Amino acid sequence: MMKYSNVFEIDGSAGDKYDVLVKSNGKHVCIMCSCPASDYNALCHHIIDVINDNPEVRDLLVESGQWQVYEAYLAKLDEAKKIKREAAALKKQFTRELVIPPKSWSVEEESE
Numbered sequence: 618m619m620k621y622s623n624v625f626e627i628d629g630s631a632g633d634k635y636d637v638l639v640k641s642n643g644k645h646v647c648i649m650c651s652c653p654a655s656d657y658n659a660l661c662h663h664i665i666d667v668i669n670d671n672p673e674v675r676d677l678l679v680e681s682g683q684w685q686v687y688e689a690y691l692a693k694l695d696e697a698k699k700i701k702r703e704a705a706a707l708k709k710q711f712t713r714e715l716v717i718p719p720k721s722w723s724v725e726e727e728s729e
């Protein structure tokens with residue numbers, strides 16, 4: 618089992634820099650970021666960036682089995698985006714049919 622510890626310096630969106638600490642004992646990987654979101658144990662995009670941009674971090678997660686959960690999360694996220702798009706299209710269709718009267722409904726009919 619590979620022991621690992623490394624700090625990645627990541628650029629924040631506001632020009633600041635954050636340290637992302639990656640530690641592994643081979644069985645378990647912990648990744649901590651110094652940004653404010655990390656105070657709430659959030660999965661910030663700095664951590665995501667480190668995972669996505671560093672094959673060695675990916676390998677650690679594969680080794681520990683945590684990569685499977687990450688992949689399942691990404692797959693569900695894709696699914697959720699697709700469902701959200703489908704819902705938006707149905708809402709659009711429903712709204713169009715609901716609020717726009719058909720052309721066959723003439724002005725005379727309305728004044729009857």
Ligand SMILES: [Zn+2]
Nearest residue numbers: 650652661663
């Ligand atoms: Zn962060």
